[in-house]
Amino acid sequence: MTMDSTLALDVEEIRAEFPILSRLLHDGKPLIYLDNAATTQTPTPVxxxxxxxxxxxxxxxxxxxxxxxxxxxxxxxxxxxxxxxxxxxxxxxxxxxxxxxxxxxxxxxxxxxxxxxxxxxxxxxxxxxxxxxxxxxxxxxxxxxxxxxxxxxxxxxxxxxxxxxxxxxxxxxxxxxxxxxxxxxxxxxxxxxxxxxxxxxxxxxxxxxxxxxxxxxxxxxxxxxxxxxxxxxxxxxxxxxxxxxxxxxxxxxxxxxxxxxxxxxxxxxxxxxxxxxxxxxxxxxxxxxxxxxxxxxxxxxxNLHFELVTEWEQTLLSHTTQRLESIDGLSLIGTAPNKCGVISFVVEGAHSQDIGLLIDQFGVAIRTGHHCAQPLMQKFGLDATCRASFGVYNTLEEADQFVDALGRVIKMLR
Missing domain, CATH: 3.40.640.10 (Type I PLP-dependent aspartate aminotransferase-like (Major domain))
Structure with missing residues (x-):
């Protein structure tokens, strides 16, 4: 299939169809929802x-x-x-x-x-x-x-x-x-x-x-x-x-x-x-x-054009992965060359549950635990990981805010 080069994904227009994304948490912090592998949010037309x-x-x-x-x-x-x-x-x-x-x-x-x-x-x-x-x-x-x-x-x-x-x-x-x-x-x-x-x-x-x-x-x-x-x-x-x-x-x-x-x-x-x-x-x-x-x-x-959705989520994945790789003591779990927008990681000296609870205070929703994949966790010698997962409505700004909040959480735990 040849995609029309004039097509573009208007992420802000997409976000406007999700009322929940305008929610404020914890003293006015905007919701940054990165738990899409567990459940995606639902747009107004649905x-x-x-x-x-x-x-x-x-x-x-x-x-x-x-x-x-x-x-x-x-x-x-x-x-x-x-x-x-x-x-x-x-x-x-x-x-x-x-x-x-x-x-x-x-x-x-x-x-x-x-x-x-x-x-x-x-x-x-x-x-x-x-x-x-x-x-x-x-x-x-x-x-x-x-x-x-x-x-x-x-x-x-x-x-x-x-x-x-x-x-x-x-x-x-x-x-x-x-x-x-x-x-x-x-x-x-x-x-x-x-x-x-x-x-x-x-x-x-x-x-x-x-x-x-x-x-x-x-x-x-x-x-x-x-x-x-x-x-x-x-x-x-x-x-x-x-x-x-x-x-x-x-x-x-x-x-x-x-x-x-x-x-x-x-x-x-x-x-x-x-x-x-x-x-x-x-x-x-x-x-x-x-x-x-x-x-x-x-x-x-x-109707959004799947090729554009895939391309955007790969952009989010690549950008966030590069930023996380620069964090001292953070290890990515799962580095396959062919991936969807899921990033699992652990941080040396920090429990995944503590990271999940603290980063929520910054309005960031990620998943922590074994992700109903305990044999896989055992393979890597882990009990749990932190997991950030992207949807079509996520933005590069949210990705940066997530990484910045994670950095602050890690400092709190060290």
Missing amino acids: LEAYSDYFNRYNANIHRGLHSLADEATAAFERARDTVREFLNAERVEEIVFTRGTTEAINLVANTWGRANLRAGDRVVISEMEHHSNIVPWQMLSTELGFTLSVIPVDARGVLDLDAARSLIDERTRLVAVNHVSNALGTINPVSELAALAHAQGALILVDGAQAVAHARVDVQALGADFYAFSGHKIYGPTGIGALYGRLELLEAMPPWQGGGEMISKVTLTEGTTFAAPPHKFEAGTPAIGEAIALDRAIRWLT
Whole structure:
């Protein structure tokens, strides 16, 4: 794609759409929000779409014949098609709404996994996975007896592809990896891992929670068999996300939860037949307003031009990294050459929690802790790091204010 050279990202105009960014904290200090890897803020158009559903056409979907139900159903299914287009899935039936990435991965584990994994099989994950892409496979491995193998990372936080080639063998049934590490920002070579998996007859599941807001995702080009993401990582609401699954896989998978909407016919004597995908996996009343707001969030973001978003966040990453490297005693954790806008660091002689609490007094919101990636922390011999993560609304001035505030905090702790 050739980008129009006259296009530019107007960050101040973008910021004006986020009322929360004008908030003052701690005696009038402006909020500097750098916790976007945990949750992004939500722009006014998304808030309005959510409110509009409840104010004008709040109704349950799919089963009603009245006007409000028709409008709600149409809006909900438009949201599904927006997700399909966003991920470049081939068919709308390949998009299952979930509560988020965690539920999507658990859905695959408890449907495809239970139906297909046996003792002697192998599931391959990586050392940098979020707990939501570790724990479901550990639980299932304990029950079914398959082997859970781990691709290591090097000192930079880069996957060891030679080890991956060795681990992904004829016993492998699934490779489950994140697209971008939430703790390090490393962008993983998903298409190469997909090719390795497919060459052995295995599938690949991709945790896309940290990728979708920062660069274009094309599930067909990546070769993903399953791809999961969460709405609250992409300027949308919590409690909504989606699972992409190739249609032939979804058709073969059993349902996970039983209830309304996921059935074709229920009888007390002859059992139940189930609906076709995606409804087979969407038991009960879904998060209707949240799905409609997710639709608006995706359209809001894509209208900004993804190439510009990616370029701006890389500018923020490069600028801030260079400034942090000059701080005595500060060590960056995760220095992969291919990264998203996530910076993890530790400071000699200072606990990460103390840094997080003190820098908040300057109005700066960062994340501290193990980032739901304890095995990765153990790899680096750490209990926790500080993490600053960027969104499209962050500015170079905020980056400088963050670094300056960090310097003051470090002086306080020494």
